[in-house]
Amino acid sequence: MPGLAEIAKIAGVSVSTVSRVINRRAGVNEETRQRVLAALSDLPYSPRGLGALQRTGVIGLLLPELSNPVFPAFAEALETRAAAAGYSSLLCNTRSAGMREEEYVRMVLARGVEGMIFVSPAITNSPPGEAPAAAYYTRLVADGVRMVFINGAVPALDVADIAVDEQLAGYLATSHLIELGHTRIGFVSGPARALPSRLKRAGWAAALEENGHPAPPELVAHGPFEPEGGAAALGQLLDTVTPTAVICSSDQMAIGALREAARRGLCVPAQLSVVGFDDIPFAAHSTPALTTVAQPISEMSAAAVDELVQRLAPDSRHEPSASHTRLFRPRLVVRESSGPIPRA
Structure with a gap:
């Protein structure tokens, strides 16, 4: 495996030990593991350091988790498109790896991937204006690593971002409820620091x-x-402002909101309307079936793979430039969980 001997020399361990750490195998004590990780952090991200960007025919797909059905849907669509383009995929679930995304990225590059696609990269969970959070992405770009983001724009970096218009998603969901007569519409939001939460909130407020x-x-x-x-989050709203409808940052959150409404004896949508986001497969089968705003996952995944393949082409004349975001329009899917405002 390219680069292992150099990492082993810096860490003062054997090549096989480095391989076990990179592949997350047992048999390495914590002190040794940390030495190897430290050695990785001392090396550049460039192909000179870790052997990345060789013609291996493999790209890395980095997703934050797989428990939320939206991420396996992205993984499947990305793998399908990559295979059609002649690439194999190395799927990485960063949250379950027990390490920071940056450490995982170094390990993926050490295994010889040509480029990477990040779905909801860690930068999207950083507070706005927090420059240090983008530092290692800056190094990746400077070292020539080819990558594409899905739903994770980083200003001033030469990284293509393929994104759903989350502000429009918040606007569409809220406008739908306003058309049904609702005026006191709550927002069941994800963490305040997360970019998707901030964008959807802006759309909610605008509508x-x-x-x-x-x-x-x-x-x-x-x-x-x-x-x-x-x-x-819904419980908090019901205990204070008693909305007649809520939009949610994800279908997962909306499913929790449906459960909380049922626990409190509220009939959805007769007494409370609920709208989600993502259109995961279960949304159509919840009780009641969930009104939601769908991401065009297949189209976004195809665009992300095509963008990366273009940047990996041997004759690519790509030059660094300002970052660019390609926005995809979300789609309102009306089902049973949204209805007219309750009569007094």
């Missing part, structure tokens, strides 16, 4: 204000992007 309705902060409650987070 309300455009129609002459207030968008006060008390109508927003935050939680993790998972059912428990959605349940807790």
Whole structure:
């Protein structure tokens, strides 16, 4: 494997030990593992350091998790498109790896991938304006690593971002509820620092204000992007502002909101309308079936792979430039969980 001997020399261990650390195999104590990781961090990301960008026919797909059905959907669509383009895929689930995304990236490059696609990269969970969070992406670009982001724009980097228009998603969901007569519409949001949360909130507020309705902060409650987070956030709203409808940052959160509404004896949508985001497969089979805003996952995945393949082409004349984002329009999918405002 290219680069292992150099890493082993810096860490003072054998090549086989480096291989075990990179492949996350047992048999390496924590002190040795940390020495290898430290050696990795001392090397550049460039092909001179780790042997990346060789013609291996492999690209890395880095996803934050696989428990949320939207990420396996992206993985499947990305792998299908990559295979059609003649590339194999190395699938990486960074959250379950027990290490920072940066460490995982070094290991992936050490295994000889030509380029990488990040789905919801770690930078999207950084507070706005926090420059250090983008430092290692800057090094990746400077060292010539080819990569593409999905839903994760980084200003001033030469990294293509293939993204769904999340601000429009918040706007569409809220406008749908306004058309049904709702004016007190809550936002069951993901973590406040997360870019998707901030963008959807902007769309939610714009739709309300455009129609002459207030968008006060008390109508927003935050939680993790998972059912428990959605349940807790809705509970907070119901205990304070009693909205007649809510939009949610993800279908996972919306499923939690449906469960919390049922726990409190509220009938959806007769007493509370709920709208999600993503259109995961289960959304059509929840009780009631979930109204949601769908991401065009197949189209976005195809665009991301095509962009990376173009940058990997031997005759590519790609030159560094300002980052660019290609926005895809989300689609409102109306099902049973949204309905007219409850009668007094």
